[in-house]
Amino acid sequence: MIREVAWRLFASEYNDANLETEGTGERPPSYIVTPLGAKVNRVFVVGVITDVENVGTDGQPMWRARVSDPTGTFHVYAGQYQPEAAATLSKLKPPVFGAIVGKSRIYSPQPGTTYTSIRPETIKAVDETVRDFWILEACRSLRKRLDAMGEAQKMDPLTKEGLVKIGVKEAIADGIVQAMNHYGRVDLSRYTAMLAEGLRYLLPEYREPTAPGEPVVEAAAPAKEEPPREPDESEAKVLEIIASLDKDGKGAPWEGILESATSKGVSKDSLEESINTLLDKGLIYEPILGRMKKI
Amino acid sequence: MQNAYTKEYRGQVQVNFGSRTAVAKEAPTALPEYKPGVGQPYAGKPTPIRVVDLREGGSNVAVTARILSVERREVEVDGAPKAVFSGVLADETGKTQFSAWKDFTLKDDEVLRIEGAYVKSWRGIPQISFDERATITRLKPDLLPPSERLNISPRMWIEDLAERGGAADVTVRGILIDLREGSGLVYRCPECRRVLRKGACRLHGEVKGEPDLRVKAVLDDGSGALTAVFDRELTEALLDKTLDICIAAAKEAMSTEIVRDELADLLVAQPIEARGNVTSDDYGLMMIVETAKLLKVDVQAEAREMLEGLEGSA
Incomplete structure (x- = not known):
């Protein structure tokens, strides 16, 4: 059996997927097909692990990690059947750059709702250089699919053979035909914008001065208005408080933030509002309930 | 022959006879004499x-x-x-x-x-x-x-190598996404050079193993994956440590795992360029690495170029 390739793809494309298919053979592998036709069994992801939590029990731990890339968030679950990955996850101190190789998973609690996740095979803490190279590779991969899907949308009728004839690799052509049958004609401009976003993320001339290497936590669809990432005056004040109270690396406790904010003339309502916007902008996160941490 | 059909097999046309094919004898003079045997040129144009x-x-x-x-x-x-x-x-x-x-x-x-x-x-x-x-x-x-x-070593995508079934002296660029079992400090059978498992050789049983260093890693370039095998010399160069130093470190830690862990730290998730022969069998592709280096990529220059291409075409 030939080893499945590890796809480099952005969280936002991965999380858009809701089609699962099976391969052939004695133990058919399962694939998640994305709207752009990536037929994913294994993924390779590098991003910021923003939080790790045991969502199982102490006896039967199930570690969940959130991994941010420039477009969105991957969910990674490691339990007793991924002992090495689970052990690594349990020891990581977020936020940290992490490289994850794992299998694609899709979960559908009810018709119409699907959640994609990753079941990790290996996890490793890495540095920013590795992450940046991953973004570049994810962009290249996305570009290839965008070009192929662009050609596919011009074809009538669309066939795998037709795609192969114009130079699309067979494995990709297969995914594209399945994607078109399931998702119909997807709006490519959304993914072109995602590609441009990924590329700009790597370039200092587009990077915002306050936030080097900072992940965007929410996926930004181009149709949606993205909130400005710069904190305003009161948010900046709150950020400062959170940073100064985070003495043990576990985040600043809510009580302390409230006390400190009140003494600086920030009302409770305005503090709550600021914290919500900071969370939305991805400048802080909640590592555990009741504690805030700067990213 | 009537109702035979033709098929392409590995780039060549074949004539096939099926259940609907009718075969009848013709007079021997219907075709000029054909002398089969070694030395006869192929029929048809190459x-x-x-x-x-x-x-x-x-x-x-x-x-x-x-x-x-x-x-x-x-x-x-x-x-x-x-x-x-x-x-x-x-x-x-x-x-x-x-x-x-x-x-x-x-x-x-x-x-x-x-x-x-x-x-x-x-x-x-x-x-x-x-x-x-x-x-x-x-x-x-x-x-x-x-x-x-x-005489250069051409750069190839792993998917093309898989389709081709291996190639001599090629260069691939990819990421070492995993170390396979049997990487690091290993002991080999003095008879057959097989790596020992739990002190025993599959063929020769319990023997006194000879120490060696090697890496067996999964190299994945986004189009496909192969197993890359690095010999002792390459592994020593990657570690910047000799076999003797590794043996001493393993003795002190009372485990050979320490060498494997150090290799994993160094190599996993790193982009690498490797050159060598790629062979193919039922288990996939394997590269016997001749030379390798960790890749330094100017990510910004490449991103800028791609972004310009994108804005130019929009």
């Missing part, structure tokens, strides 16, 4: 093919290539000694090993058209062979780039 497109099983192919090296070897075929002239030839698309089973007085650097050759895999790598059925035409030497240009 298929022109580029070196990069050579596939196991191809027959009656024609290539235009430059001989990069050739040497005479004596081998035994069915108990009888036979001379084979083997070496490396190349065109602009790549290079391949060849075996000539007849003395065509091949010389280094000459440019030839070889018609009526066939392709066979040898040790998991497809190579071109030709014998007395082949026609050799010598061409002008400036028809192809000079040897030093052709």
Whole structure:
């Protein structure tokens, strides 16, 4: 059996997927097909692990990690059947750059709702250089699919053979035909914008001065208005408080933030509002309930 | 023959007879006499093919290539000694090993058209062979780039290597996404060089193993994956440590895992460029790495270029 390739793809494309298919053979592998036709069994992801939590029990731990890339968030679950990955996850101190190789998973609690996740095979803490190279590779991969899907949308009728004839690799052509049958004609401009976003993320001339290497936590669809990432005056004040109270690396406790904010003339309502916007902008996160941490 | 059908098999046309095929005898004079046997040229025109497109099983192919090296070897075929002239030839698309089973007085650097050759895999790598059925035409030497240009190791995508079924001396770029079992400090059977498992050899049982260093890693370039094997010399260079130092470290830690862990720290998730022969079998592709280096990529320059291309086309 030939080893499945590890796809480099952005969280936002991965999380858009809701089609699962099976391969052939004695133990058919399962694939998640994305709207752009990536037929994913294994993924390779590098991003910021923003939080790790045991969502199982102490006896039967199930570690969940959130991994941010420039477009969105991957969910990674490691339990007793991924002992090495689970052990690594349990020891990581977020936020940290992490490289994850794992299998694609899709979960559908009810018709119409699907959640994609990753079941990790290996996890490793890495540095920013590795992450940046991953973004570049994810962009290249996305570009290839965008070009192929662009050609596919011009074809009538669309066939795998037709795609192969114009130079699309067979494995990709297969995914594209399945994607078109399931998702119909997807709006490519959304993914072109995602590609441009990924590329700009790597370039200092587009990077915002306050936030080097900072992940965007929410996926930004181009149709949606993205909130400005710069904190305003009161948010900046709150950020400062959170940073100064985070003495043990576990985040600043809510009580302390409230006390400190009140003494600086920030009302409770305005503090709550600021914290919500900071969370939305991805400048802080909640590592555990009741504690805030700067990213 | 009526109602026979034709099919393509490995780039060649085949005639097939099925249940609907009707076979009737014709008079012996209906066709001119055909003398089968070795030495007869192939029926039909040879298929022109580029070196990069050579596939196991191809027959009656024609290539235009430059001989990069050739040497005479004596081998035994069915108990009888036979001379084979083997070496490396190349065109602009790549290079391949060849075996000539007849003395065509091949010389280094000459440019030839070889018609009526066939392709066979040898040790998991497809190579071109030709014998007395082949026609050799010598061409002008400036028809192809000079040897030093052709002798480079071409960069290839792993998906293309998989389709081709291995290749000699290629370069791939990818990420070492996992270390396989048996990486790091290993002990080999003194008889057969197999790596021992729990102090025992699969064939020779419990033996006193000889220490060695190696890496077996999964190299994935986003198009496919192969197992890359690094020998002791390469592993020592990557670790910047000798085998003796690794043995001492393992003794102190009372585990050989320490060497594997250090290699994992160093290599996993890193982009790497590796050059070597890629063989192919039922378990996939394997590269015996000749040279390797960690890749330094100017991510910003590449991103800028791609972004300009994107904005230009929008």
